């Protein structure tokens with residue numbers, strides 16, 4: 001992973017303004033950001049500082065008021081809504097605080113879904129979904145619905161769903177916000193493992209414990225990045241986790 005590879009994220013002069021006149025809010029107020037392949041970035045900052053707004057833009061879920069966003073080299077502004085949906089499905093895996101799994105649907109079917117959207121044939125879909133669920137330690141829970149799984153297990157299903165399509169970017173907004181400390185540790189171990197494999201992660205969090213796992217920590221304030229600290233060089237994370245090491 002050389003430094004001159006196309007960055008996964010290259011953002012320039014990003015702004016997101018809501019409302020007008022007296023009630024105008026500059027949710028994002030001039031953000032420049034480059035995230036290289038293989039980096040593991042935590043975004044921190046007070047409530048209302050613009051973290052989720054930035055994530056919506058990085059996730060192609062929202063169009064900024066101004067600024068340029070190259071996702072893996074593609075200028076998102078030039079894409080139609082349909083093309084944006086396609087690039088989102090192909091290039092980004094999402095993990096949310098409240099899992100966003102489909103109720104009354106098995107873990108396996110939940111994980112297969114993004115592959116179905118991408119037109120992957122059924123048998124390959126199944127094989128890849130089983131592999132992803134095995135990787136997150138849930139090979140024994142394939143047929144369980146979300147209601148039959150603990151919060152931590154549901155979040156691991158959602159991580160399997162996020163990685164099954166081999167996205168270039170994993171985006172997580174408060175992924176441990178609804179979890180107890182043991183499940184939080186499981187999720188952080190998985191993220192460490194994915195990072196050690198060379199995947200690119202951007203994680204929004206309020207928790208120092210979560211940010212301590214990242215290689216780089218951004219701190220937002222009033223819609224801007226006020227601090228950008230690198231904890232360790234890209235590629236320097238020791239492999240602390242092995243796929244399949246968890247039994248449950």
Ligand SMILES: Nc1ncnc2c1ncn2[C@@H]1O[C@H](COP(=O)(O)OP(=O)(O)OP(=O)(O)O)[C@@H](O)[C@H]1O
Nearest residue numbers: 018019025027045046047048049050051052053054
């Ligand atoms: N759709 C919207 N319409 C109007 N204002 C909005 C909208 N979305 C966000 N905002 C405002 O933009 C600012 C940034 O919000 P954002 O949700 O990005 O903050 P955050 O850092 O994610 O906060 P939290 O930690 O509470 O999740 C806030 O002042 C918020 O009220």
Ligand SMILES: [Mg+2]
Nearest residue numbers: 051052053173
């Ligand atoms: Mg938020």
